[in-house]
Amino acid sequence: MARMTSAPSTPSASLTALTVGFDLDMTLIDSRPGIKAAYQAFSAETGVAIDADLAVSRLGPPLQHELAHWFPAEEIDERVVQYRALYPTYAITPTLAMPGARDAIQAVREAGGRAIVVTAKNEPHARLHLTHLGIDPDAVIGGLWAEGKAEALREHGAGVYVGDHTGDVRGAARAGAVSVAVATGPCDEAELRAAGADVVLPDLTEFRAWLAGYRAREASYLP
Template identity: 50%
Template sequence: MGMTVGFDLDMTLIDPRPGMTAVMNVLGEEAGLALDGEYFAAHLGPPLDQVLREFGAPEDRIPALVARFRELYPEIVIPSTIALPGAHAALEAVRRAGGQTLVVTGKFGPNAERHVKALGFEVDVLVGELWADGKAAALREHRALAYAGDHLGDIRGALAAGVTPIGVATGPCAREELTAAGAEVVFDSLEEFPGWLSASGVRASVR
């Protein structure tokens, strides 16, 4: 089988921040809770239930809040989300090299699929609701050789899977943080990915 390269979604392939701000603020208004959409959008990565706990949401209300967030999401977030620079080109570079593209995200799977469809991404496999070290299971299952992400949790997942960790400094984590966490290479954006892939020889690695 040819190579598989994995990518995170939020702030790696897509920028959903305006919609994320809006949907969290709407959820807070509906629920009568102090949910800070701006803070949420600036720190995308951790699972939604964890974020809600950090905002002080009562534990017994979290399942209903998560369900409502997911219900509001398609109408509010999908239309305002854009592809980050180099996202389409990075996916295409893997395909041109004879590889398979894999998206592993902490996002609710059906909403992740809506983003992929809306933005016309050519993705071979999408796995949702995995975060940090938990992403390693999907990376191992699909025999990935590398995984690109913007968050320290993405680097942890790649390292846990034993694949090449690629940092992309388009999210909340600085280049220095990604490097310190173990990223073997850090890009300012995915615009740098095709050149790296071509020069790295990863295309010749098969399992």
């Protein structure tokens, strides 16, 4: 599905070296309907009452963080495996692409760049979502959250990271990347700006115009 390269890009001042990272949940995809269905099935299977609406209102952090609200610490690892076994059946089909998601990837490509996905979601499920929705990034890196995302962003030479959570803002900052936040997830514009986002967009439908302006400003700095 993803067009993986044999070696990651390295940072460069050249405009042709553009690499943009994207978060997944509530940035590129609206996974709330699917994750809600998965939690409802999980609750029925475990016999533990889980407020699925509350769970999907705070997407972003790793699964372990959410399960800690519903299960004792010693059960978390086991419950992660159990939930993930249910996930493909219930969560993939109901999930939708966020407005502007496909166009944002295309805008990066048209600018001669690479688009990568860096997400806290486990990589196999991230790939299932992207394949189902016909979103085709150049690389998919899963299992990274907040500052931990900087590892993949630096490895792939990403100069921009787009996300919906304050954790994404922190990850971009740690990587030395421009933080583009979209107010489509659990964090509102004020929270994202307070966390240090360089720019906040209402959603990805405005990303293409922002990228064009960003590229023009970068070009003006070249000798």
